[in-house]
Amino acid sequence: MSEQKIIEIEVLRYNPETDQEPHLELFKVPFTDDMSVLQGAQYIKDNFDGSLTFRWSCRMAICGSCGMMINGIPKLSCETFLRDYYPNRIRIEAMSNFPIEKDLVVDLSGFIEKLESIKPYIIPREPRTLEQGEYIQSPEEFNKYIQFTSCINCTLCYAACPQVGLNPDFIGPGAMALLHRYNMDSRDGGAAQRMELVASEEGVYNCSAVAYCSEVCPKHVDPASAVNINKANAAKDYFLRFLSPKGGSK
Amino acid sequence: MSKRKPYVRSMDGWWKKNPYFVEYMIHESTALFVAAYVFILLVGVVRLGQGEAAWNAWLEALKSPLSVVCHLVLLAGAVYHTYSWFKILPITMPPVIVGGKKLAPEVLTGTALVVAAAAGLALLALVWRIAL
Amino acid sequence: MEIFKADVVIVGGGGAGLRAAIAVAESDPSLTIALVSKVYPMRSHTVAAEGGAAGVKKPTDNLDYHFHDTVGGGDWLCEQDVVEYFVKQAPVELTQLEHWGCPWSRTEDGHVNVRAFGGMKIERTWFAADKSGFHILHTLFQTSIKYPSIKRFDEHFCIDLLEEDGRCQGIVAIAMGTGELMMIEGKSVIIATGGAGRVFRESTLGGIVTGDGMALAYRHGVALRDMEFVQYHPTCMPITGLLFTEACRGEGGYLVNKDGYRYLQDYGLGPLQDQPKNKYMELGPRDRLSQAFWYEQQKGRTIEHPILGSVVHLDLRHLGEARLRERLPLIYEMAETFMGIDPAKEMIPVRAGVHYTMGGIKVDGKCAASLPGLYAIGECSSVGIHGANRLGSNSLTEIVVFGKLAGDEAANYVKSVAPGNSASLLKQAEAIEQRVTALKTKTGGTERISVIRKEMAKSMEDGCGIFRKEESMQATCDKLAELRERFKNINLDDKSSVWNTDWLMAIELDYQLDVAQTMAHSAINRKESRGAHQRLDGPDEAYKQRDDVNFLKHSEAYYVPGSAPRIAFGDVKITKSQPEVRVYGAAGEKADAERKASHV
Amino acid sequence: MTKILKRSNAPIFWGLFGAGGMLSALFVPMMVFITGIAIPLGFLLPAGTMSYPKMLAFAQNFIGKGFIFAIISLSLWFAAHRVYHSLHEFGIHAGTGAKLLCYGIALAGTVVSASVLLRIGF
Numbered sequence A: 001m002s003e004q005k006i007i008e009i010e011v012l013r014y015n016p017e018t019d020q021e022p023h024l025e026l027f028k029v030p031f032t033d034d035m036s037v038l039q040g041a042q043y044i045k046d047n048f049d050g051s052l053t054f055r056w057s058c059r060m061a062i063c064g065s066c067g068m069m070i071n072g073i074p075k076l077s078c079e080t081f082l083r084d085y086y087p088n089r090i091r092i093e094a095m096s097n098f099p100i101e102k103d104l105v106v107d108l109s110g111f112i113e114k115l116e117s118i119k120p121y122i123i124p125r126e127p128r129t130l131e132q133g134e135y136i137q138s139p140e141e142f143n144k145y146i147q148f149t150s151c152i153n154c155t156l157c158y159a160a161c162p163q164v165g166l167n168p169d170f171i172g173p174g175a176m177a178l179l180h181r182y183n184m185d186s187r188d189g190g191a192a193q194r195m196e197l198v199a200s201e202e203g204v205y206n207c208s209a210v211a212y213c214s215e216v217c218p219k220h221v222d223p224a225s226a227v228n229i230n231k232a233n234a235a236k237d238y239f240l241r242f243l244s245p246k247g248g249s250k
Numbered sequence B: 001m002s003k004r005k006p007y008v009r010s011m012d013g014w015w016k017k018n019p020y021f022v023e024y025m026i027h028e029s030t031a032l033f034v035a036a037y038v039f040i041l042l043v044g045v046v047r048l049g050q051g052e053a054a055w056n057a058w059l060e061a062l063k064s065p066l067s068v069v070c071h072l073v074l075l076a077g078a079v080y081h082t083y084s085w086f087k088i089l090p091i092t093m094p095p096v097i098v099g100g101k102k103l104a105p106e107v108l109t110g111t112a113l114v115v116a117a118a119a120g121l122a123l124l125a126l127v128w129r130i131a132l
Numbered sequence C: 001m002e003i004f005k006a007d008v009v010i011v012g013g014g015g016a017g018l019r020a021a022i023a024v025a026e027s028d029p030s031l032t033i034a035l036v037s038k039v040y041p042m043r044s045h046t047v048a049a050e051g052g053a054a055g056v057k058k059p060t061d062n063l064d065y066h067f068h069d070t071v072g073g074g075d076w077l078c079e080q081d082v083v084e085y086f087v088k089q090a091p092v093e094l095t096q097l098e099h100w101g102c103p104w105s106r107t108e109d110g111h112v113n114v115r116a117f118g119g120m121k122i123e124r125t126w127f128a129a130d131k132s133g134f135h136i137l138h139t140l141f142q143t144s145i146k147y148p149s150i151k152r153f154d155e156h157f158c159i160d161l162l163e164e165d166g167r168c169q170g171i172v173a174i175a176m177g178t179g180e181l182m183m184i185e186g187k188s189v190i191i192a193t194g195g196a197g198r199v200f201r202e203s204t205l206g207g208i209v210t211g212d213g214m215a216l217a218y219r220h221g222v223a224l225r226d227m228e229f230v231q232y233h234p235t236c237m238p239i240t241g242l243l244f245t246e247a248c249r250g251e252g253g254y255l256v257n258k259d260g261y262r263y264l265q266d267y268g269l270g271p272l273q274d275q276p277k278n279k280y281m282e283l284g285p286r287d288r289l290s291q292a293f294w295y296e297q298q299k300g301r302t303i304e305h306p307i308l309g310s311v312v313h314l315d316l317r318h319l320g321e322a323r324l325r326e327r328l329p330l331i332y333e334m335a336e337t338f339m340g341i342d343p344a345k346e347m348i349p350v351r352a353g354v355h356y357t358m359g360g361i362k363v364d365g366k367c368a369a370s371l372p373g374l375y376a377i378g379e380c381s382s383v384g385i386h387g388a389n390r391l392g393s394n395s396l397t398e399i400v401v402f403g404k405l406a407g408d409e410a411a412n413y414v415k416s417v418a419p420g421n422s423a424s425l426l427k428q429a430e431a432i433e434q435r436v437t438a439l440k441t442k443t444g445g446t447e448r449i450s451v452i453r454k455e456m457a458k459s460m461e462d463g464c465g466i467f468r469k470e471e472s473m474q475a476t477c478d479k480l481a482e483l484r485e486r487f488k489n490i491n492l493d494d495k496s497s498v499w500n501t502d503w504l505m506a507i508e509l510d511y512q513l514d515v516a517q518t519m520a521h522s523a524i525n526r527k528e529s530r531g532a533h534q535r536l537d538g539p540d541e542a543y544k545q546r547d548d549v550n551f552l553k554h555s556e557a558y559y560v561p562g563s564a565p566r567i568a569f570g571d572v573k574i575t576k577s578q579p580e581v582r583v584y585g586a587a588g589e590k591a592d593a594e595r596k597a598s599h600v
Numbered sequence D: 001m002t003k004i005l006k007r008s009n010a011p012i013f014w015g016l017f018g019a020g021g022m023l024s025a026l027f028v029p030m031m032v033f034i035t036g037i038a039i040p041l042g043f044l045l046p047a048g049t050m051s052y053p054k055m056l057a058f059a060q061n062f063i064g065k066g067f068i069f070a071i072i073s074l075s076l077w078f079a080a081h082r083v084y085h086s087l088h089e090f091g092i093h094a095g096t097g098a099k100l101l102c103y104g105i106a107l108a109g110t111v112v113s114a115s116v117l118l119r120i121g122f
């Protein structure tokens, strides 16, 4: 084992049953170079205070549970390493723009509702039976949507987007990326059905192209582009209504 | 009875908390520079409509040192607007596919900036032609 | 206490649970489904699966080949009739996933592509880059949103089953957000809670993989079958245990020891191959590869790393950056961020780590457990397809094939039973509430759960590792008994209600101790070597051999309150494959040829 | 989801914003340079470039007229949209009032420039 160093970790604590508001608490954590911020938090929970509360599971940046603000920046704590902050103090807080339930755990119910509202499933363009085998998808068709399938629902982009903080009803970058993923899939024909939401008051026009969402996205989904491309789509849909009785959704 | 008590943090001063947001606010503020200039221009158009004397007075006013300094500031703002506008272009427009690959954002922004420079120069050339 | 009435309750929102929920919803939209999961479904550990899912695809492949690979891979401890069903349904279910939008990687002409995998004779592993589990899970989760009859209870932690009139009639869960308990009645309950590998220390598994469902069924008298078979994966990141998928080898990666020598050729997997060849060298089955690692370590031919310990090298350099980025993007990123290694330029240090629990809740070929109304699917179950060693990429297929089957079966079953007696169920639920609340509120204890957890994991590794001996297994059994006692004396730091993870982890630890005991006791009772269970002892080292006379049998661990489990043995269903010597490499090819000749 | 979704009217403003932003990004810097720096300082461009007859002719020309109108009005809509959003971002939720003010100014500018340009004739 390499030499043990001690790093100072400041944690934003909040216990709804005893606290009026969150406060910072300092822990001194021994660490090795391979330790992530998540492992730092686990160390605290195992050794100092079992009541420290946070979500985690996979430790490999794929389940999307462990997002938090690390020195003010939304990051996955399992792929952020303590060594990169040492010898400075590191501050971890619950993700911005979400209500805090307890310590680092935020209320995600709003996000889940948004996710459910976008019809995130194939609405078949052409039905196909299992006996007919798979749909054929050319590399070009595949490349159109594959990037937007990488979203792990970590909501870091929500923690990054000030418009989400200012208007909690805004459908937000992550859900829009997923919506766009289905719209762009050659198997799907549901774009018109999803347009209602895209073009609604909760929809894409809440976005002012801050683009920080794409900056923090750990999976390079580029949700900002999904949101913004859909502004153009929604605008087209808006004006097309006037041109043809069939064009556009209601 | 549930003991939940979710705590909602205030958004006050959010834009001061991250250098990224400070930059965003600066680039948003370039709209004010553009607006200010367009306003001056609008005055010019009105003066043009009022006849030669009015027009010349407007031209004269532009020559004051204060005006020139103001325009230097406006120029800086306008250039920053151009730069920031095209910097976010890659996310605001559908991906450009070249040879089966998505064009890198830097390439797109770079190209757009070149186009903007060309547009400016074309305008200059046009004005030059009118002048001759 | 809040009460919800469902027709089918599904505990577990991983791939298996979601597939079952959709099956119920599709088979009868009038049935109410309660889908209970302690994490949001897309956080389930299915998300971490990298390599892919097996199902016959190529014209040169056939169901028989898949059958024989699976049964041979499982060292003949498979239920062969179930395997037959499994291989037949595999391509159907994988195609179904495609229809639901799963972005399987494709060939140039737009068809689904397949890759090679360890122990598989022909390329038949459907993959979505190296994020197959992630894409399967998200596809299933998102598709499940389409069905209004699926009512999700996300972040609800199941703490017990309700049993009345000799059948399972629901569950009790903690709503994690409030800490309050709720009763979810159901005419049938499907357990889909995933594996239990977290009872070990170095593992590829997420924090949630704590064997909860196994312990729940076990405490209600259902047997845990074949628990001694715990799969070690040969290529894990040291310390964290993060997985470098078998697809690394499927794509052509090499394993080399400290001399740069591809040592697998010394362990019955040769001769040396330049190109990846199915069932040869790096594409041998996991148990063999992990065992080879252990032997290399014994021989002093592993690399001794100051921090990482004993490792061998996974060499991907010859594949080149472009191919690695396309086929193994996650692996590339993981090596870069977690280890600071560029796999196109450097070799990756790896070692064996715990990966999969072959055993689980004993169910029949229709996923039904011995307790009527109770079903189990996925990694928590033992439906009988993995035997003594699971082949990589069979379990992702398992979760969809048997998820669907259990959903259909449960939907059928509920039509035949009358609703339960809510009042008496509630009484049970309230007793359960008192029990688990006491765990949280009691004071005066002196044990920290983190300490017990670490001691358990260490002891499991010492006694139930890649190679096992009587004394060390006995030591583990004793240690676990001691820890069971000490658990009674725990004290929690957190006594609050809202989001009390300290409490939940204590309940998980309680489950883990049960599951660990079934593993250790099943292991010590199996006096032979088979698949993932390898012993080095016995009179004249007799247990080093497979013993079909005495142990072509499933072990079954039964709960005995307050004591170690009772271990029994049950029969194995053989249909068309009689046990043979399990060989790979050139020897395997020869055996295959002989079998073919004799079968014609 | 049974939530009733109200269609946003933003596309109109967003369209004007986008067009104005693009146009001003392309031309405003050079225009500031020409009218505010080069001409007043007699620098680079020949004297009399912006003399009354030349500019009048320019403004009477169909294309010239269109260009001036587009730059002025669209840039104003662009700026109004951004300022309105920024107010929201600073936490000033003046709602309809702020909206009326921002877009009102843009509308006024549009009307004034249009009427003057029309009056100048063709």
Ligand SMILES: Cc1cc2nc3c(=O)[nH]c(=O)nc-3n(C[C@H](O)[C@H](O)[C@H](O)COP(=O)(O)OP(=O)(O)OC[C@H]3O[C@@H](n4cnc5c(N)ncnc54)[C@H](O)[C@@H]3O)c2cc1C
Residues within 6 Å of the ligand: C011, C012, C013, C014, C015, C016, C017, C036, C037, C038, C039, C040, C041, C044, C045, C046, C047, C048, C049, C050, C051, C052, C053, C054, C132, C133, C156, C157, C158, C159, C192, C193, C194, C195, C204, C205, C206, C208, C209, C212, C213, C243, C245, C355, C356, C377, C378, C379, C380, C392, C393, C394, C395, C396, C397, C399
């Ligand atoms: C790193 C890694 C890579 C793998 N790669 C492959 C591969 O390439 N191919 C392959 O075939 N297999 C692979 N596997 C194995 C395979 O992924 C798993 O066996 C399979 O995904 C298990 O799915 P499941 O639905 O049974 O369980 P999980 O996905 O683990 O889901 C368990 C669910 O149960 C819930 N749950 C658990 N306990 C409770 C409780 N007390 N109350 C409420 N809910 C509870 C959890 O919240 C979760 O939703 C891999 C495994 C790992 C770890």
Ligand code: SF4
Residues within 6 Å of the ligand: A150, A151, A152, A153, A154, A155, A156, A157, A158, A173, A174, A177, A213, A216, A217, A218, A219, A220, A221, A222, A223
């Ligand atoms: S888009 Fe990126 S940041 Fe947003 S939820 Fe998805 S993965 Fe996370």
Ligand code: F3S
Residues within 6 Å of the ligand: A160, A161, A162, A163, A164, A172, A173, A206, A207, A208, A209, A210, A211, A212, A213, A214, A223, A224, A227
């Ligand atoms: S940060 Fe927010 S404002 Fe738009 S571009 Fe991203 S959603």
Ligand code: FES
Residues within 6 Å of the ligand: A056, A057, A058, A059, A060, A061, A062, A063, A064, A065, A066, A067, A076, A077, A078, A079
């Ligand atoms: S723990 Fe799963 S993303 Fe970090």
